[in-house]
Amino acid sequence: MKKFFYSFEQISIVSHLVKWTLLVIPISLTVGSLVALFLWLLEKVTQIRWQHEWLLFLLPLAGIPIYLLYKYLGKNSDAGNNLIIEEIHQPGGGVPARMAPLVLFTTVVTHLFGGSAGREGTAVQMGGSIANLFGRWFKLNEQDLRILLMTGVAAGFGAVFGTPVTGAVFALEVLAIGEMRYGALIPCLIAAVFADITTAAWGIHHTHYQILFSGSANDLLSFLHVDVLLIVKVIIAGLCFGLASYMFAGLMHTIKNYANRFIPRSGMKWLIPVIGGLLIIALCYLTGTTDYTGLGVHGKNAGSVSIVSAFHSGGASTWSWLLKMLFTAITLGMGFKGGEVTPLFFIGATLGNTLAVLFGAPVDLFAGLGFIAVFAGATNTPVACTLMGVELFGGGNILYYAIACFTAYYFSGHSGIYPAQRVMVAKI
Amino acid sequence: MKKFFYSFEQISIVSHLVKWTLLVIPISLTVGSLVALFLWLLEKVTQIRWQHEWLLFLLPLAGIPIYLLYKYLGKNSDAGNNLIIEEIHQPGGGVPARMAPLVLFTTVVTHLFGGSAGREGTAVQMGGSIANLFGRWFKLNEQDLRILLMTGVAAGFGAVFGTPVTGAVFALEVLAIGEMRYGALIPCLIAAVFADITTAAWGIHHTHYQILFSGSANDLLSFLHVDVLLIVKVIIAGLCFGLASYMFAGLMHTIKNYANRFIPRSGMKWLIPVIGGLLIIALCYLTGTTDYTGLGVHGKNAGSVSIVSAFHSGGASTWSWLLKMLFTAITLGMGFKGGEVTPLFFIGATLGNTLAVLFGAPVDLFAGLGFIAVFAGATNTPVACTLMGVELFGGGNILYYAIACFTAYYFSGHSGIYPAQRVMVAKI
Structure with a gap:
């Protein structure tokens, strides 16, 4: 004693x-x-x-x-x-x-x-x-x-x-x-x-996201306390989120490499961001919108696609996620500065919106899952992102957060957006 | 590409x-x-x-x-x-x-x-x-x-x-x-x-615990969005929870060792649980209650101390946590079977109740914090226990869960209730 x-x-x-x-x-x-x-x-x-x-x-x-x-x-x-x-x-x-x-x-x-x-x-x-x-x-x-x-x-x-x-x-x-x-x-x-x-x-307030969905058991399998069908949908969505992370990291590296190969002379490297900027302008004309420029948390107008709008039915179009991916990979791969994570939130939330429509699943939940899971896949931080789901959207759907983030983590490959990460334990 | x-x-x-x-x-x-x-x-x-x-x-x-x-x-x-x-x-x-x-x-x-x-x-x-x-x-x-x-x-x-x-x-x-x-x-x-x-x-339902407390900023420091004073109280409580884990693991090991030293002959070892059982009976008479026997999730009567009662003001007496610790260390240290975790929940929830009274803090929150943090300390699993807080009590207070569990983890020492755990990274 x-x-x-x-x-x-x-x-x-x-x-x-x-x-x-x-x-x-x-x-x-x-x-x-x-x-x-x-x-x-x-x-x-x-x-x-x-x-x-x-x-x-x-x-x-x-x-x-x-x-x-x-x-x-x-x-x-x-x-x-x-x-x-x-x-x-x-x-x-x-x-x-x-x-x-x-x-x-x-x-x-x-x-x-x-x-x-x-x-x-x-x-x-x-x-x-x-x-x-x-x-x-x-x-x-x-x-x-x-x-x-x-x-x-x-x-x-x-x-x-x-x-x-x-x-x-x-x-x-x-x-x-x-x-x-x-x-x-x-x-x-x-x-x-x-x-x-x-x-x-300092008086800074963070955006408030809301997932109103709260799990209710499926009618057919009402003896279960969770909706098994929804879990299956979340797993498939998680797979898609992981592939989106993989695609984003690959696209950014590829654009960076191509740009440097295209303009090999060190005295001309300043041309890379110039061309990048021109590409962004061209993309704005092609898509007819500036919704995919900037941070994208809020939209400029009521009808704009943004992270917040993606939590509502009709708040994103089918390919919003791909466009944001392209805009961001060009911006960051060609010399502009800023983080990758808010665009990843945008890509994830709009992809979640698209998948929810496709699967007949709750839009707000799937937007939230994409928000955290694409980020989890791209940075290889599934536990932090599960916790982020709780901190941003509340704890009621933590099971779905964990399933989506862990699945996305598996499917994002071993590269990610931070090449400095060391692979300590292979994913499979 | x-x-x-x-x-x-x-x-x-x-x-x-x-x-x-x-x-x-x-x-x-x-x-x-x-x-x-x-x-x-x-x-x-x-x-x-x-x-x-x-x-x-x-x-x-x-x-x-x-x-x-x-x-x-x-x-x-x-x-x-x-x-x-x-x-x-x-x-x-x-x-x-x-x-x-x-x-x-x-x-x-x-x-x-x-x-x-x-x-x-x-x-x-x-x-x-x-x-x-x-x-x-x-x-x-x-x-x-x-x-x-x-x-x-x-x-x-x-x-x-x-x-x-x-x-x-x-x-x-x-x-x-x-x-x-x-x-x-x-x-x-x-x-x-x-x-x-x-x-x-199979129709099994789990006990529902409720923390009604939802963080409100302190009046004096209303420009902050969290209650700093409450955070300080949670840190001190986390320290106490960690020491309780440490004490529990040590007490159980000590009782086991003393019992084996007291009855060294292998043919007489059956006497250990007999004496353990007698000690439990004696403790029931000494304390005048059987509240500390059994699982302890619910109480037998309305006035009984239990895990559920600890979430309410007056639901535990000052030393309930110590008594449960003694009852459990004797039961498990002297040859009876079962887990340690539900008693750890009991010890934590009642200790949280006591500390809430002492600090003038919300009883339900502190009972919940003790519930997960004593367990986090004894098993060295702070992340799992933070997640458990969310799964059992909801996500609103996750910041307090993390602070309590991480602090308890630090203060529980390197022993814990599972000696087979390997120390990979020292705590300090």
């Missing part, structure tokens, strides 16, 4: 907890505030772009300063999220402090002129960059610096989507495929919670 | 999925049915015991056949959950088929005569034993047999609590401390879902 009362392990855990809380608070406050600024700017530039449609025509030109900024000032910032993942695996040159302002500015420019991009990449890169900066000031050792970088990722992700639990788990899960290690569990949760609180304290 | 359309990786994933669905279905049907039988028997014997209070006096005698059954017929079944965890890590002699009927019978006997025990150990052992049996029939190789054993654990756990997502994640997470590997993610989820459906199809 002595063991209980004289153990000092718990005391060292308390000091660990206090140490990390103190280390993490300045990072979370900074990252949370930067994310608040970023989200506020994003809202502003989206409004401006809606009011001035001609801004789209400047997209090709806007690509040039982005390219030049990264070329002459970026150091290794261009590697983005992959640099942060690699630094966590194997601390090397560090994440440059300039990454935070660079990615913030270039993402806002991308959105102002109608590129199709997201937010999480920007938030995560600001988080990693700020964490690295504080880590240098605190003179941490290598092991602690790795944890601090993970807290930066958790803070950025948790704050930008208002989902702290997801942010913490994402930071652990994104590093490797097939394995999650818990070493930085508590520091990451502290960071994500504080950053989320900070962003919210 | 060729890569997309001619890749065969996805085809092999489909065949993997079909193979495991076919392998897992017979296991899930059998385990789900056995769990249904088990839960039905448990309900019956609890009713019988409540009607015939004198049964408690036979508890010491009931211990003798349990001891003899395991000694002469049990082979290595006595190792229980630890045997299954070890077989998954390193397949050896296999999990004996007789484990399923043995643990079912002896758990029911333990409950009939008023031992304080749970259900999950029994369900998990039935799952592992049945999975091993099918694995032998299917002539699987070692790697597949390991996955099949994990599906057995997932099926048993998912079915006994009606929480399939938790069951699947638990089966992956329980194997090691500090790391979760995703190799068997989909087979485990399929198994847990099918087993849960099977149990429900």
Whole structure:
């Protein structure tokens, strides 16, 4: 019995907890505030772009300063999220402090002129960059610096989507495929919670999505407490979501490779974003809509396709998901900046909408499943995305979230959008 | 672009999925049915015991056949959950088929005569034993047999609590401390879902717990969208829950060791459960109640302390958690059978009730947090327990679930109730 009362392990855990809380608070406050600024700017530039449609025509030109900024000032910032993942695996040159302002500015420019991009990449890169900066000031050792970088990722992700639990788990899960290690569990949760609180304290509100569907047993099989037919539909949808993730990652890599092969001379590389911008403009004319430019969370008009509209019947057309995929792969594959995740949400939600119509399944549920599952497949983070479903849409349908995310994870292959992820356990 | 359309990786994933669905279905049907039988028997014997209070006096005698059954017929079944965890890590002699009927019978006997025990150990052992049996029939190789054993654990756990997502994640997470590997993610989820459906199809209903609390911002800090003071209370409570897990595991090991040291002669070991039974009777007289015997989900009378009552103000007394801990450590440490998890729920929920009174916090929320967090600490499965919170109580308070479970996980030390768990990543 002595063991209980004289153990000092718990005391060292308390000091660990206090140490990390103190280390993490300045990072979370900074990252949370930067994310608040970023989200506020994003809202502003989206409004401006809606009011001035001609801004789209400047997209090709806007690509040039982005390219030049990264070329002459970026150091290794261009590697983005992959640099942060690699630094966590194997601390090397560090994440440059300039990454935070660079990615913030270039993402806002991308959105102002109608590129199709997201937010999480920007938030995560600001988080990693700020964490690295504080880590240098605190003179941490290598092991602690790795944890601090993970807290930066958790803070950025948790704050930008208002989902702290997801942010913490994402930071652990994104590093490797097939394995999650818990070493930085508590520091990451502290960071994500504080950053989320900070962003919210600046008055930033996150979009509210609603899934009204609540499972009711099938009439034919009423002795079962779940709808088996719906589960089968969710599995097939999960498969489609996984293939969409696979396609997105492949399409982006392919576009990037082709662009670089097409314009091999390093002095001419600035042409890549120019051509990318022209392609986006051409696509807008071909499709007759600008719904697929920008962030896409809300639509410009009542009839626009957006993530929010995809939760309602008729809120997306059959091929909306493919168009958004094309717009985003061109935008991000050809040198513009921003995250991949909000476009993945868009692709998933609209694909879910299409599949719901096809399968005769509830539209709001399937939009929500696509939202989280395409993201789960592309980033190989099925547990974080299941938790995200709960944080964004409520817990009632968690079984369907898990089935969709786990299935999509299996079917997305081993590549994903972060090549820096290490494959620890093969999927099959 | 060729890569997309001619890749065969996805085809092999489909065949993997079909193979495991076919392998897992017979296991899930059998385990789900056995769990249904088990839960039905448990309900019956609890009713019988409540009607015939004198049964408690036979508890010491009931211990003798349990001891003899395991000694002469049990082979290595006595190792229980630890045997299954070890077989998954390193397949050896296999999990004996007789484990399923043995643990079912002896758990029911333990409950009939008023031992304080749970259900999950029994369900998990039935799952592992049945999975091993099918694995032998299917002539699987070692790697597949390991996955099949994990599906057995997932099926048993998912079915006994009606929480399939938790069951699947638990089966992956329980194997090691500090790391979760995703190799068997989909087979485990399929198994847990099918087993849960099977149990429900037999007409078994699970207890419904309710947390009415929904977060409201503190008045003083109304510019924040979360109640920071409540978060601090949840962290301190999580610390207490983790220490309770630590204490429970230590107390059980200590009682087991002392009993074996006190009765060293192998021919006299049957005396251990006899003395254990006498101690339980003595404790009932000392405390003047039988509330701490049996499963403890529901109370016998309106005023009884139970898991359900702990969700209401006044539903537990200050030291209920300590008493349940003592009753259970004696029951399980001295040779009776059953799981540890339902008693851990009881200990957690009543400790949560006590702490809520102490901190001026919402009772239902804190009872729910204790319910999942003491379990998270004792089994080192913080993610599974966070998901369990969502599956049992709804998703609204997931942030508090995660904080409580992760904190408890940190403070429960590296021992836990399953010594077969391997420490992969140290907690600090």
